[in-house]
Amino acid sequence: MSKSGNRPINPLSGARVTVNLSALADNWSYLNAESGAAECAAVVKADSYGTGVEPTVVALQQAGCNTFFVALPEEGVAVRRVSPNAVIYVLNGLFPGVESLLASAQLRPVLSSLDEVRDWASYCSDTGDRLPAALHAETGINRLGMRREDLEYLAAQDDLLGAFAPTLLMGHLACADEPDHPMNAQQLAEFEAIRRAYPGLPCSLANSSGIFLGEAYRFDLVRPGIALFGGNPTPGNPNPMKTVAYLDARVMQVRTVPAGETVGYGANRTLKRETRLAVIAAGYADGYKRMASNTDSQTGGVAYHKGQAVPLLGRVSMDQITLDATDSPDLQRGSLIELLGDHAIVDDVAKACGTISYEILTNLGHRYERVYIDRHSVVD
Numbered sequence: 001m002s003k004s005g006n007r008p009i010n011p012l013s014g015a016r017v018t019v020n021l022s023a024l025a026d027n028w029s030y031l032n033a034e035s036g037a038a039e040c041a042a043v044v045k046a047d048s049y050g051t052g053v054e055p056t057v058v059a060l061q062q063a064g065c066n067t068f069f070v071a072l073p074e075e076g077v078a079v080r081r082v083s084p085n086a087v088i089y090v091l092n093g094l095f096p097g098v099e100s101l102l103a104s105a106q107l108r109p110v111l112s113s114l115d116e117v118r119d120w121a122s123y124c125s126d127t128g129d130r131l132p133a134a135l136h137a138e139t140g141i142n143r144l145g146m147r148r149e150d151l152e153y154l155a156a157q158d159d160l161l162g163a164f165a166p167t168l169l170m171g172h173l174a175c176a177d178e179p180d181h182p183m184n185a186q187q188l189a190e191f192e193a194i195r196r197a198y199p200g201l202p203c204s205l206a207n208s209s210g211i212f213l214g215e216a217y218r219f220d221l222v223r224p225g226i227a228l229f230g231g232n233p234t235p236g237n238p239n240p241m242k243t244v245a246y247l248d249a250r251v252m253q254v255r256t257v258p259a260g261e262t263v264g265y266g267a268n269r270t271l272k273r274e275t276r277l278a279v280i281a282a283g284y285a286d287g288y289k290r291m292a293s294n295t296d297s298q299t300g301g302v303a304y305h306k307g308q309a310v311p312l313l314g315r316v317s318m319d320q321i322t323l324d325a326t327d328s329p330d331l332q333r334g335s336l337i338e339l340l341g342d343h344a345i346v347d348d349v350a351k352a353c354g355t356i357s358y359e360i361l362t363n364l365g366h367r368y369e370r371v372y373i374d375r376h377s378v379v380d
């Protein structure tokens with residue numbers, strides 16, 4: 001059961017997401033301390049990794065965070081609504097025609113091509129405002145960004161660079177969660193080479209895991225996302241982050257079924273013993289991964305009741321999941337089942353579905369009741 005699990009769930013809802021804003025604030029403070037002299041920003045794209053952008057940005061701000069990164073202009077507008085003074089960067093850069101919207105919400109595009117640089121420079125020249133923007137360096141991930149030759153060319157274009165106000169040079173690591181991967185040092189070397197063309201411009205390379213690669217990777221500003229929301233930035237080592245997102249689903253029905261029968265669509269999970277089934281009100285329409293299905297050929301996921309493991313049984317369906325409650329005698333109609341939390345750890349749940357914590361959190365569905373708790377409302 002989650003930290004808010006002894007509150008009654010909204011009778012209209014099948015399941016509840018509880019976001020612990022104090023844990024989020026503590027996670028930011030921890031990463032800020034780990035970042036030494038570098039500024040610690042917060043990446044809040046995709047609705048703050050599925051946890052809800054507005055309350056989380058307010059909590060992060062109260063913790064001391066002043067710089068936010070989002071993917072889309074619209075996400076930046078949402079952050080601006082609750083954060084009149086923060087610095088907000090839009091990672092996906094400058095979509096054609098979006099210049100005046102960015103300017104009016106004081107959003108900074110992360111410019112990822114010479115075309116984007118030219119568009120932003122010309123908008124700034126036309127309006128007479130030298131508006132801020134980041135320059136995105138491509139150092140090996142081959143996603144967005146300008147390669148070294150483009151950035152070295154740009155560094156000599158006083159007309160372009162003088163038209164706007166470059167405020168940050170950033171790159172992005174492909175393998176930061178694998179500290180021994182040779183790509184990390186290669187990308188660092190490429191980033192170091194590029195930044196020589198931009199003396200004095202603040203630099204940023206590290207995501208959550210990048211912070212833990214050492215001081216050389218931290219530069220002036222770090223950009224954690226997943227670690228703020230409880231994902232382990234140091235896979236293979238204990239998770240230093242606190243749990244932020246809890247997911248609890250209600251039990252709708254408990255029933256005992258004889259051995260030999262099957263459970264769920266496809267009839268591909270045969271009961272080996274007489275089994276007490278519990279059916280809960282969540283499914284893949286809520287973003288709970290169908291890959292967590294437990295079949296005769298696949299182990300599948302695990303939920304928890306009062307800290308005790310309750311395995312999934314059969315396929316995850318759209319609106320229901322069936323559990324094996326045989327060994328949980330006090331689980332009954334109305335009980336709450338932890339699908340994410342201090343026992344159903346997001347990284348473990350992700351592993352059971354063959355994915356990563358990011359996908360689990362960003363898929364948290366829209367039908368869930370959502371509750372935000374902080375130090376004053378936490379009930380253990």
Ligand SMILES: *Cc1c(COP(=O)(O)O)cnc(C)c1O
Binds near residue numbers: 045091208223
């Ligand atoms: C998503 C993202 C981040 C945050 O990454 P995490 O691994 O979640 O910490 C940082 N920088 C860029 C460019 C990103 O796209």
